[in-house]
Amino acid sequence: MSVLLLLNGPNLGILGEREPEIYGTDTLADIEKAVAAEIAPAGWEVRPVQHDGEGELIGAIHRNRHDTVGAIVNPGALMMAGWGLRDALAAYLRPWIEVHLSNVWAREQFRHESVIAPLASGVVVGLGAYGYVLAARALLHLGAGDA
Numbered sequence: 001m002s003v004l005l006l007l008n009g010p011n012l013g014i015l016g017e018r019e020p021e022i023y024g025t026d027t028l029a030d031i032e033k034a035v036a037a038e039i040a041p042a043g044w045e046v047r048p049v050q051h052d053g054e055g056e057l058i059g060a061i062h063r064n065r066h067d068t069v070g071a072i073v074n075p076g077a078l079m080m081a082g083w084g085l086r087d088a089l090a091a092y093l094r095p096w097i098e099v100h101l102s103n104v105w106a107r108e109q110f111r112h113e114s115v116i117a118p119l120a121s122g123v124v125v126g127l128g129a130y131g132y133v134l135a136a137r138a139l140l141h142l143g144a145g146d147a
């Protein structure tokens with residue numbers, strides 16, 4: 001079975017309750033279910049991981065380096081200064097896509113830079129929970145499992 005890593009960073013475990021006017025009402029469990037449904041026909045399954053701490057996220061990337069076919073990464077606020085996360089992703093062996101629920105470009109200036117985006121195969125912003133589904137579809141399209 002091909003496994004897709006779904007990695008969510010700080011404050012994303014409380015999706016659904018967290019500023020729903022910005023991030024929507026879908027919970028992380030809803031998102032995990034939607035991604036699982038998208039990739040199931042291809043014989044892939046999702047491995048969801050959420051941590052608030054950067055070190056735990058880095059550990060999860062290391063542990064999943066060899067046995068996942070690709071990853072969807074919402075780094076949350078670590079997009080702005082998560083250099084350790086960036087280096088862990090540099091050593092990740094498969095294609096991965098950065099996702100942000102909100103359109104970070106339409107928000108505060110401090111959200112306009114991502115230290116991980118230059119390493120991503122692609123970036124999806126501003127499409128809410130559907131952005132994760134699109135990222136999953138893109139990884140299937142890229143043939144992440146064959147990389």
Ligand code: DQA
Nearest residue numbers: 011075076077100101102111
């Ligand atoms: C976010 C955008 C980030 O700027 C913010 O810190 C988050 C969520 C998003 O999905 O829109 O935690 O990554």
